[in-house]
Amino acid sequence: MTALPRPPAPSRRTLLRAGLAGAGLLTLAGCRSAVEHARNAAGAVDADSPRRGGVLTVATGIDITPSLLFAVSANTLVQRLAFNTLTRYDDRLRPQPELATAWEVSPDGLNVTLRLREDVLFHSGRRFTADDVVFAVRNLQNPARSAQLRSTAATVTDFRKNGDFELTLVLAHPVSNLFDLFEFMIVPDRESIEDAVTGTRLIGTGPFALTGRKPGSSLSFARNEQYWNPGRPHLDGVEIRIIPQAESLLSSLRTGQTHLSYNVRGKDAATLVDDPRFRIKQYDTGSGAHYIGVDVTAEHVRDKRVRQAIAWAVDRDRLVQQALGGYGTVSSVPWPKSSPAYTEAGATHYRHDPERARALLREAGAEHITLPFAHSNEAGPTAIAQILQYDLRQVGIETVLQPADSPTMQKQLISQSMPALWTLSHGFAQLQPATLAVSAYPFNEARNSSRFASPAYTDVVQRAWNRSDSDSPEARALHQQITDVLLDEEFVIDLAIAGLVEVAGRRARGVTLNKFGYLNLDDAYLTA
Numbered sequence: 001m002t003a004l005p006r007p008p009a010p011s012r013r014t015l016l017r018a019g020l021a022g023a024g025l026l027t028l029a030g031c032r033s034a035v036e037h038a039r040n041a042a043g044a045v046d047a048d049s050p051r052r053g054g055v056l057t058v059a060t061g062i063d064i065t066p067s068l069l070f071a072v073s074a075n076t077l078v079q080r081l082a083f084n085t086l087t088r089y090d091d092r093l094r095p096q097p098e099l100a101t102a103w104e105v106s107p108d109g110l111n112v113t114l115r116l117r118e119d120v121l122f123h124s125g126r127r128f129t130a131d132d133v134v135f136a137v138r139n140l141q142n143p144a145r146s147a148q149l150r151s152t153a154a155t156v157t158d159f160r161k162n163g164d165f166e167l168t169l170v171l172a173h174p175v176s177n178l179f180d181l182f183e184f185m186i187v188p189d190r191e192s193i194e195d196a197v198t199g200t201r202l203i204g205t206g207p208f209a210l211t212g213r214k215p216g217s218s219l220s221f222a223r224n225e226q227y228w229n230p231g232r233p234h235l236d237g238v239e240i241r242i243i244p245q246a247e248s249l250l251s252s253l254r255t256g257q258t259h260l261s262y263n264v265r266g267k268d269a270a271t272l273v274d275d276p277r278f279r280i281k282q283y284d285t286g287s288g289a290h291y292i293g294v295d296v297t298a299e300h301v302r303d304k305r306v307r308q309a310i311a312w313a314v315d316r317d318r319l320v321q322q323a324l325g326g327y328g329t330v331s332s333v334p335w336p337k338s339s340p341a342y343t344e345a346g347a348t349h350y351r352h353d354p355e356r357a358r359a360l361l362r363e364a365g366a367e368h369i370t371l372p373f374a375h376s377n378e379a380g381p382t383a384i385a386q387i388l389q390y391d392l393r394q395v396g397i398e399t400v401l402q403p404a405d406s407p408t409m410q411k412q413l414i415s416q417s418m419p420a421l422w423t424l425s426h427g428f429a430q431l432q433p434a435t436l437a438v439s440a441y442p443f444n445e446a447r448n449s450s451r452f453a454s455p456a457y458t459d460v461v462q463r464a465w466n467r468s469d470s471d472s473p474e475a476r477a478l479h480q481q482i483t484d485v486l487l488d489e490e491f492v493i494d495l496a497i498a499g500l501v502e503v504a505g506r507r508a509r510g511v512t513l514n515k516f517g518y519l520n521l522d523d524a525y526l527t528a
Contacts, residue, residue: 048509048527048528050234050509050510050523050525051234051525051526051527051528052234052236052525053234053235053236053526054235054236054525054526055235055236055237055238055239056235056237056238056239056259056260056508056511056521056524056526057238057239057240057241057257057258057259057260058077058238058239058240058241058258058259058260058261058519059241059243059249059252059253059258059260059261059263060075060077060240060241060242060243060261060262060263061242061243061244061246061249061263061378061380062075062242062244062263062378062405062406062407063075063215063216063242063407064077064078064199064219065406065407065410066196066197066198066199067146067197067198068146068407068410068414069186069196069197069202070139070140070145070146070147070186070188070197071145071146071147071148071410071414072147072148072149072184072427072516072517075406076516076517076518076519077240077262077517077518077519078202078210078219078221078240078519079186079516079518079519080186080206080514080518080519080520080521081206081207081208081221081238081519081521082123082202082203082204082206082208082209082210082221083186083187083188083202083204083205083206084098084099084120084186084187084204084205084206085098085099085182085183085184085185085186085187085518086098086099086100086114086133086182086185086187087100087103087179087182087183088183088514088520089179089183089514089515095179095182095183099116099117099120099128099133099187099205100114100115100116100117100182101115101116101117102114102115103115105178108174109171109173109174109175109468110170110171110172110173110174111168111169111170111171112168112169112171112178113166113167113168113169114133114166114167114168114169115165115166116128116129116130116133116164116165116166116167117165117228118164118165119228120205120228121205121226121228122189122203122204122205123189123203123204123205123209123224123226124189124191124192124203125226126189126191128187128205129164129165130159130161130163130164130165130166130167131161131164131190132187132189132190133167133187134159134161134167135188135190136185136186136187136188137153137156137159137169137185139188139190139193140153140181140185141153141154141156145197146414148428148439148440148441148444149177149180149181149184149185149435149439150439151438151439151444151446152175152177152178152180152181152435152438152439153181153185155171155172155173155175156169156170156171156172157170157171157172158170173466174466174467174468175434175465175466175468176432176434176464176465176467176468176469176470176475177431177432177434177435177438177465180431180432180435183514183515183516184516186204187204187205188203188204189203189204191203199213199215200213205227205228206224206227207223207224207227207229207232207233207521207522208221208222208223208224208233208235208237208238208521209221209222209223209224211237216242217241217242218239218240218241218242219239219240220237220238220239220240221237221238221239221240222236222237223235223236223237229522232522232523233521233522233523233524234510234523234524234525235521235524235525235526238521241257241258243258244378245379246263246264246265246268246378246379246380247379249261249263249264250264250265250268253272253278253503253505254277256505258505259504259505259507259508259526260502260503260504260505260508260511261502261503262500262501262502262503262513262517263380264501264503265325265379265380265383266323266324266325266326266327266328266380266498266501267322267323267324267325268325269325269327269501269503270325270326270327272503276506277505277506278503278504278505278506279502279503279504279505279506280501280502280503281501281502281504282327282500282501282502283500283501283502283513288425288426288427288497288498288500289331289334289336289425289426289427289429289494289495289496289497289498290319290324290328290384290423290424290425290494290495290496290498291334291423291424291425291426291442291492291493291494291495292310292314292388292421292422292423292492292493292495293413293418293421293422293423293424293442293449293450293491293492293493294307294310294420294421294450294490294491294492294493295416295418295419295420295421295449295450295451296450296451296452296489296491297451298371298419298420299420300366300369300371300420301371301420301421303364303366304488304489304490305360305361305363305364305366306360306361306364306366306369307489307490307491307493308350308360308490309356309357309358309360309361309364309366309395309397310357310392310397310421310490310493311332311350311490311493312350312351312352312353312354312356312357312360312395313352313354313357313391313392313394313395313397314350314352314388314391314392314493314495315352315387315391316330316331316351316352316495316496317330317352318352318387319384319387319388319495319496320496320498322383322387323380323383323384323387324496324498327498327501328496328497328498329347329496329497329498330347330495330496331347331494331495331496331497332346332347332348332349332350332487332494333346333347333349333483333486333487333494334426334429334436334443334486334492334494335347335429335433335483336429336430336497338430339429339430339433340433340470340471340475340476340479341433341476341479341480341482341483343480343483346483346487349487350487352391354394354395357395358395358396361395361396361397367396368396368398369396369397369398370397370398370399370400371397371398371399371400371419371420371421372399372400372402372419372420372421373385373388373389373399373400373401373402373419373420373421373422373423374401374402374403374404374409374412374418374419374421374422374423375401375402375403375404375409375422375423375424376403376404376405376406376409376424377403377404377405378406381423381424382403384423385401385403385423386401388423389401399421402419409422409424413441413442413449414441414449416447416448416449416451418449418450424442425498426440426441426442426443426492427440427516427517428440428443429497430515431515432470433464433470433479433482434461434464434465434470437457437461437464437465437482438461438462438465442492443486443492445457445458445461445462446458448491450491450492452489452491454485454489456485457482457485457489460478460481460482460485461482463478464478464479464482500513500517506527507526507527508524508526509524509525509526509527510523510524510525511524
């Protein structure tokens with residue numbers, strides 16, 4: 001096999017016709033120019049140029065959960081610091097090289113040949129080869145990793161190496177989201193994998209190496225001097241500080257103790273818009289969506305009319321304004337406007353209609369019921385839960401709030417041990433529509449957090465996934481059928497699309513996020 005040149009532009013063949021070459025989806029990075037205050041836009045261009053040195057401090061509300069490192073769950077800020085992925089999306093969702101420099105997909109979509117970088121070292125000094133890609137795929141196939149894209153990884157049934165730096169993946173069937181997998185799959189050091197999932201060592205090929213971790217307090221990273229990207233990173237290091245209290249996190253930014261955060265509450269971010277010391281960016285193309293999850297086996301809510309009543313009871317506009325500070329868009333579906341599955345009719349299907357909610361509850365014989373309602377004990381999620389509790393009370397549903405820390409809730413989500421109701425945020429809707437339905441814990445057709453099962457849902461999801469395109473009329477019809485099931489069954493009650501809000505001090509520049517919330521600091525620097 002000859003070496004594979006990097007294609008000048010991804011072809012339909014190259015991209016499995018996955019709709020990645022302009023299907024309308026946007027990466028998180030793609031929205032960076034979309035929602036910024038005019039002052040910030042004007043200030044984005046100045047005489048400062050990248051400079052070497054300094055330690056960037058990032059404030060976050062929750063600690064990492066090492067056992068969920070490969071699950072894309074909860075805090076995902078550290079993945080792209082210590083590790084790399086095979087490819088990365090540009091602003092138009094076209095795969096770009098990272099550890100893979102070129103790729104070719106067979107016409108039938110069953111063979112994907114990757115050409116790999118030959119100049120990459122792990123932090124330990126060991127050379128990166130095709131064997132590490134094989135390990136990364138098999139690692140996600142391991143049920144113990146709780147990987148949300150495990151089903152896509154599992155379609156890889158064989159590996160054919162042509163030397164150390166060329167590898168063909170053999171698939172059981174075509175999939176419409178292969179490059180979602182490549183964007184998500186961090187490549188770990190196979191020799192220290194157990195240390196990674198216990199949080200003692202994170203050895204990868206990324207721009208920074210973990211130098212210290214204080215659980216519940218901080219993680220420290222130093223520049224990887226052997227990084228394969230020439231001249232990168234600019235920073236000497238990164239410190240991630242865990243600050244659970246919203247007021248304390250905001251104070252750390254105001255006083256300059258931290259440079260950057262993605263966990264500032266929307267209403268707090270709004271108070272900084274006119275402060276010249278800060279830049280505010282909203283990643284608004286669907287990095288996450290707030291929702292109410294429902295255990296459909298629990299008393300009362302096993303009747304979908306009760307679930308539909310809950311959907312009609314919520315005042316989504318008030319939720320966005322009061323809890324999210326206006327940083328969000330009301331929606332009855334998980335899809336952002338950038339998704340090929342989005343329709344205006346779907347997004348506006350449920351509105352605030354308490355009378356209709358009461359009528360459905362009467363019809364179901366479920367008037368004046370009481371349900372447990374779990375939520376994260378952070379300030380933002382608590383405020384959302386309280387707003388939802390009020391709305392449900394107005395239609396006769398009393399809720400007993402059950403606060404828990406984020407790691408506990410993530411484990412309950414994975415193990416299907418949530419109470420009757422809970423509220424969290426979900427991702428994956430900004431990707432190929434089939435990815436959400438075969439991967440995300442709340443929506444997975446094979447095993448989801450709501451214990452919902454339906455032959456019709458499984459059938460349409462599998463048909464949308466087992467194809468090599470997502471932009472044909474046939475694919476769009478399948479997406480609509482998925483949406484119809486979600487709106488009818490309401491085992492996930494979507495409330496609002498809410499992208500991450502980045503609050504950065506004026507010194508922090510060049511920071512980006514990928515579609516999974518991985519923090520990319522290759523080009524980041526601190527101004528003088």
